[in-house]
Amino acid sequence: MPGYLWTPGYWAWNGTGFFFTAGYWGPVVGFYGGINYGFGYFGHGYEGGRWKHDQFYYNTAVNNVNVTNIHNTYNTVINNVTVNRVSYNGGSGGINARPTPQDVQARNERHLPPVATQTQHMDTAPIRNSALHTTKANLSLLRPTSPTPSRAIMS
Secondary structure (H helix, E strand, C coil): CCCCEEECCEEEECCCCEEEECCEEECCCCCCCCCCCECCECCCCCCCEEEECCEEEEECCCCCCCCCCCCCEECCCCCCCCCCCCCEECCCCCECCCCCHHHHHHHCCCCECCCHHHHHHHHHHHHHHHHHHCCHHHHCCCCCCCCCCECCCCC
């Protein structure tokens, strides 16, 4: 999507349960919960590349790019010092990040939804996760009263 960057979705706590905020394509990267996903998404913005006119340039300090085939690159070292592996915003032990004024502005700009492949990955993730983690050994850990996360879309 020329000119657009991906803002990843994230899980957050709303005081009574977790909810999912869907990702979107937009002219700038907006708020994604302060989550350090790596690969250029270190909690705020995107450090893995940028648009320059109608071409995307990759930051080779963040992405493994074959510079023999891809020439639109640059190298800006990012000092990522996050040492936790927390992957949700808010609640007990969660990331305590709030949108900046620029993030709020990005949230109000024109967005495009995930492309079909992204939606397919999102829809099949719970199935894959269930198949990988539901074994006899951990069935006893399941709690029938555990809240089921909803998929609230806020953009």
